[in-house]
Amino acid sequence: MMRDRWRxxxxxxxxxxxxxxxxxxxxxxxxxxxxxxxxGITSLNLAFFTNMPxxxxxxxxxxxxxxxxxxxxTGLGALFAIPIGIMSGIYAAEYAGTxxxxxxxxxxxxxxxxxxxxxxxxxYGIAVLPFRQFSALAGGLALGVMMIPLIMRTTEELxxxxxxxxxxxxxxxxxxxxxxxxxxxxxxxxxxxxxxxLLALARIAGETAPLLFTAFNNRFFSKDVTQPIATxxxxxxxYAISPYEDWHRQAWAGALVLVGIVFxxxxxxxxxxxxxxxxxxxx
Amino acid sequence: MPLxxxxxxxxxxxxxxxxxxxxxxxxxxxxxxxxxxxxxxLLSIREFGWQFWQTDIWDPVAGQFGxxxxxxxxxxxxxxxxxxxxxxxxxxxxxxxxxAPARLRRPxxxxxxxxxxxxxxxxxxxxxxxxxxxxxxxxxxTPEWLRGVPLFTGPPLGVGMLAAALILSIxxxxxxxxxxxxxxxxxxxxxxxxxxxxxxxxxxxxxxALFYARTGIIGAVMLGFGRALGETMAxxxxxxxxxxxxxxxxxxxYTMSAVLANEFAEATDDLYLHALVEIGLxxxxxxxxxxxxxxxxxxxxxxxxxxxxxRPVTIKAAA
Numbered sequence: 012m013m014r015d016r017w018r019x020x021x022x023x024x025x026x027x028x029x030x031x032x033x034x035x036x037x038x039x040x041x042x043x044x045x046x047x048x049x050x051g052i053t054s055l056n057l058a059f060f061t062n063m064p065x066x067x068x069x070x071x072x073x074x075x076x077x078x079x080x081x082x083x084x085t086g087l088g089a090l091f092a093i094p095i096g097i098m099s100g101i102y103a104a105e106y107a108g109t110x111x112x113x114x115x116x117x118x119x120x121x122x123x124x125x126x127x128x129x130x131x132x133x134x135y136g137i138a139v140l141p142f143r144q145f146s147a148l149a150g151g152l153a154l155g156v157m158m159i160p161l162i163m164r165t166t167e168e169l170x171x172x173x174x175x176x177x178x179x180x181x182x183x184x185x186x187x188x189x190x191x192x193x194x195x196x197x198x199x200x201x202x203x204x205x206x207x208x209l210l211a212l213a214r215i216a217g218e219t220a221p222l223l224f225t226a227f228n229n230r231f232f233s234k235d236v237t238q239p240i241a242t243x244x245x246x247x248x249x250y251a252i253s254p255y256e257d258w259h260r261q262a263w264a265g266a267l268v269l270v271g272i273v274f275x276x277x278x279x280x281x282x283x284x285x286x287x288x289x290x291x292x293x294x
Numbered sequence: 295m296p297l298x299x300x301x302x303x304x305x306x307x308x309x310x311x312x313x314x315x316x317x318x319x320x321x322x323x324x325x326x327x328x329x330x331x332x333x334x335x336l337l338s339i340r341e342f343g344w345q346f347w348q349t350d351i352w353d354p355v356a357g358q359f360g361x362x363x364x365x366x367x368x369x370x371x372x373x374x375x376x377x378x379x380x381x382x383x384x385x386x387x388x389x390x391x392x393x394a395p396a397r398l399r400r401p402x403x404x405x406x407x408x409x410x411x412x413x414x415x416x417x418x419x420x421x422x423x424x425x426x427x428x429x430x431x432x433x434x435x436t437p438e439w440l441r442g443v444p445l446f447t448g449p450p451l452g453v454g455m456l457a458a459a460l461i462l463s464i465x466x467x468x469x470x471x472x473x474x475x476x477x478x479x480x481x482x483x484x485x486x487x488x489x490x491x492x493x494x495x496x497x498x499x500x501x502x503a504l505f506y507a508r509t510g511i512i513g514a515v516m517l518g519f520g521r522a523l524g525e526t527m528a529x530x531x532x533x534x535x536x537x538x539x540x541x542x543x544x545x546x547x548y549t550m551s552a553v554l555a556n557e558f559a560e561a562t563d564d565l566y567l568h569a570l571v572e573i574g575l576x577x578x579x580x581x582x583x584x585x586x587x588x589x590x591x592x593x594x595x596x597x598x599x600x601x602x603x604x605r606p607v608t609i610k611a612a613a
Contacts, residue, residue, distance in 0.1 A: 032385025098316035113532025126524025
């Protein structure tokens with residue numbers, strides 16, 4: 012009898028501890044979001060999105076150039092990562108049992124675990140050092156390398172979810188394998204793949220470390236991909252570690268924009284996947 | 295393409311080679327990272343050899359490069375983060391996958407994913423302006439009798455090992471918990487049902503599931519460790535950036551990734567650059583090993599599942 016009561020008590024205690032763990036993790040989340048929103052919103056205005064930074068001591072100014080820079084660098088990264096990610100994902104899904112498929116899966120997981128600062132070092136060695144020039148292109152390459160494994164894994168997973176009957180139908184109609192994949196299987200999985208790319212973009216847009224010595228920074232508007240370029244994340248970093256009150260406020264505003272991007276991308280992805288699941292269940 | 299196997303079945307072969315090339319590119323990329331880092335650190339490797347990792351003085355101006363404090367800072371902060379994060383992360387994974395009511399599950403998954411999605415730089419900003427002052431208050435409030443303990447010596451600065459470990463643990467929690475959740479999902483329902491049928495309490499059934507999933511769970515924890523080792527921005531902003539080896543949680547210290555973030559863009563001479571890249575190379579190797587081992591754990595768990603035992607018939611009570 013005693014033993015039963017003890018067992019039940021232990022069980023209840025552990026269930027309660029698990030629930031407490033969830034609450035404990037939600038506290039910092041709420042805490043961070045609260046600070047980012049309340050501190051950021053006061054400095055967020057139109058000028059923040061359109062103006063360049065002002066010199067120290069001069070009020071106003073914004074991160075217009077850094078926002079543009081982030082778009083350019085992330086865009087370059089996507090341009091570079093999407094073909095490699097999708098094609099290698101297709102290979103891994105189509106030839107799932109082969110040795111190369113296992114190797115590419117393993118390489119993608121490994122690449123995903125490489126610290127972002129190390130990827131920055133790598134790109135510095137191959138794209139900055141030879142030209143003696145920090146550039147937006149180098150920053151894009153660094154972000155691209157980080158995106159590849161994310162896109163590859165999503166593509167592979169989603170292709171494997173496509174019902175085999177679709178592919179078999181295409182093959183039965185006389186389509187070649189390439190034709191079946193590109194005009195039937197991939198389009199069926201496309202909404203999911205796009206969602207995955209969106210999530211990867213959101214994650215990559217928030218990266219700072221790989222840009223520190225690839226894209227570097229720039230005080231002005233720049234669209235030249237061979238020149239150093241400002242990005243939102245590096246700008247927030249520079250401002251955060253500066254001693255100026257005014258720059259700190261701008262850093263919070265930048266953080267709010269970053270969190271906003273991440274939040275809306277995750278929300279959009281969540282709705283898209285929920286809809287996808289409904290469609291798949293319905294059919 | 296004069297490849298013999300193209301004959302007759304060329305469409306298939308072209309498709310295979312066409313997509314396979316990209317797969318090879320991805321694999322080559324990982325190899326290239328290692329080769330390039332090695333090439334860029336040759337000067338330092340030749341000049342210092344193992345001495346590089348056995349000395350403590352980091353003085354680029356005098357040409358003295360001892361990297362031991364960075365290894366220490368990286369390992370110490372990550373292990374502390376692991377100690378704090380693991381129980382919480384496992385608690386969350388268990389709650390979401392085993393205990394939560396179905397309608398709470400999705401929102402909770404979303405919230406933990408959001409925690410993982412917040413950029414490192416935002417954690418760092420919050421760390422500097424919110425967490426560090428809190429840590430400083432805690433440090434000031436340390437009772438006298440505790441100050442003799444080596445963990446709590448030194449002036450209360452706020453920035454230092456404690457702040458870094460706390461912020462790292464917040465960042466690692468969602469990561470470890472989401473992998474652990476996936477692993478728990480792979481445990482056959484029959485395991486739990488069997489436990490319940492024998493009269494197990496909830497915890498005893500969960501313990502069964504945990505035992506079944508143990509390799510995967512170890513993998514999840516190690517994967518979180520790998521994340522913590524490589525984390526850069528948030529740590530750089532709160533750890534205080536002072537290369538020293540000490541047990542004190544209050545002391546400002548330095549990590550491998552932080553020294554790269556702070557000094558690389560300003561490093562002037564070649565030896566200095568190569569010394570920094572060597573730190574990056576070792577960070578790469580350490581995270582690589584941790585990742586490979588944890589993937590093997592998780593994969594062995596997934597393979598265990600593949601030859602699935604006969605699916606248990608679920609009897610719907612009110613159907």
